[in-house]
Amino acid sequence: MHNPPRGPVYAIYYTVLAAIAVPANLVAIVILSRGRCGLSRCITRYLVSMAVTDLLVIITAVILNRIPGIYFPGSFLSITPVCSLNIALIHASRDCSVWLTVAFTFDRFVAICCQKLKMQFCTEKTAAVVIGTVCALGCFKSVPWYFIHEPTIIINNVPWYCRLRDIRYSSLVWTAFDWSDRLLTPCAPFLLILLLNALTVRHILAASRARRRLRAHSNGETQSDPEIESRRKSIILLFTISGSFILLWMTYVIQFLYERLTNDYKIKGFTDPKFILLESANMLQLLSSCTNTFIYGVTQNKFREQLKITVKYPMNVIDKLVK
Template identity: 25%
Template sequence: MSDGPIENDINRYLWLVVSPILLVIGTVGNLLSIAVMRRSSMRASQASVYLIALSLSDIVVLYTGLIRYFIREVSGTDIRSLSTASCKVHITLVYMSLDTSVWILVAFTGERILSVFKPYKVKNICTRITSLVLIAVIIIVMLILNSHFMYGMQPLTTTKDDNTTVTYPCWPINSKYKHFLANVWPWVDFCVFNLVPFLLLSIGNTCIAVRVVMSQRRARKVRGSEDNHASIAANGLSTVATTLTTARGPPANSSPPASASTEISYNPKLTNRRLARCAVSHAFCIPTAFCQRSENQSIGGEHRLRQERPAAYNRPSLKLTEQAPPMRTSARNDRTSSMTAILLLLNIIFLATTTPVSVFFIIQDSWSKRVTTAREQALFKLTFTVVNLIQYANNSLNFILYCITGSRFRKELQAMLFKRNRVFPAGGVTVRRPRALEREITGLHTRMTVAADDNEAQAQTIPSGNNLTVPVSRQVDTHI
């Protein structure tokens, strides 16, 4: 404990204790984020490009801005006081990396807006190349915007009225530039670093949230409608009336009477749920429909069935060519929801952590002029320390935010950290089976099974000009 105000001790302990914690968490977390985003299953998403760039910029922020204060408290050496080049380059890198991190988040929000409003066009608009080009443009623009530090900042040694020498590690080169830094630059930095991103992110988040809520409501209505139609179809299968019309005339050896009962047979391997969907639309399956009067009746000729459903049942209009398969749509919705949740929380945390430091720099000059006592000076420094640590927390804790909100991110992290090896005792060789390959094998097996079912269903259709013995399988009796 020092003899001065207690705020000085709190200020020192914050830099010595909180700074290394944020450095360790930020370094490990951002490196893990980069490793997860580079996995094959995550690289398919354009969001991985922005999140990797965001993690890299956060690492630069931590190892240019935060580490400077930690080293200064530990050793008493300021990085900016080492040379003129270190002064100019360091302050430029700090401001550029902070601004770059913010605007990468803005670009990520724009990509999410397109993915929510134009899900079928976003892959054509936001390619991996365009994302990389946009990130490069952001870096160049932010470097140009903050390049004035390369001209106006340098170490300065001056003598006060009492003949004491004071050395400033990084000080404005003249009075005009000092006035610019004190009165003009804080407002420019506030607009670039906080105000404009705040407005863009707020508008973007509002649009995304409204769109996601509307999509979820519409999806619930569609699912309810499908379940209703499936229930009606299941109840109406027993009352389907089928009228037989003959394309080439009735067969020679068979002339069913008008009162003959007719049966419709589907592939016996079809599930009850799929049978119900078959009644809604034949696009879901190929029915093996037969006309017969008795079990195992032999019929011939080329026939065409016209099914007349009861008035109470109306088949819904489906535009299958404009809709993705249900499983693929569900997977895409899960990916969109996961990335959208990550983005919304990132934006909220960004606004909460960057606003205090931006406001402090605006009032810093006027506040410092009103400081007259040691206690007020200590309180001023403590406020500076707190708002800066809050700002650097934003660059350190993104990994934790990903784990909290991103279900896909958590799964990929678990797969990367806890993947199991398969060992063959004979040769002692360890073989890792990629999860992506395992999913591909499972998908291929599913597609082959569906194709086999469809081929079997087609094999049971009525051939032209031949006699056919109709099997009895999942038949539903109907009457003309």
């Protein structure tokens, strides 16, 4: 994350990504915070927190890291303490975003598959506690990233740029930390989301078959079921969010496994295939920080209605002022 690439493709990609992701996440935060999308307060809490952490990922990783490194190399953001702090913030915001997706997936799993636990767990208060705990642990886990970097060059007693200390490759402690960091984000979330979704799908299929048999036996024929239709709409949101996460993080997981299994960390330049794989993984996982808003727009009718109202509001104000 701390070695921005050069070239027009990267420059255009990260500029466009920031231009789309920032307003998209801000709009999602505003609309969801109003609570007018027909979602429970519990779900709304998770979605708002995910939008906030996604916005922080874009700010720290793209606006404060990628774009300055491409357009303004050598700015004050390249001073080693500032650079190290930003790297720690990138990891903190990324970890929070990823694990909040897991928390949301688990919450929906409980709501759909564990009816006895649903009343106690799927509440606004529990959601607030889970979100606070996830964010606190994410920040705490990312603190070592501030200390693992050293300056690349010192000019007039000012340390510039960041590179990993040699101890990162020779110390068992730092090696264990690096492995645990990657396993916790995103490998463990990757597997947990797959597992929870598989269990949820199995439960939904079994429950739907049983409900259809019951209704057919009671009514003598198969009719449309409002309960099944409502359940279908609710799980569409869950599966699109978690499915998007899996697809966009898959390259990152593959790159991590390749690097660790081959024990090959050296990159010869921006044209090195290993660098292209690494940067492609970074580009895709950063893209995941702006997709949720579009998912809401596609899957949620009331969100689209609120989006139209939000877009029209400034126009209506201007029209009133003109008149």
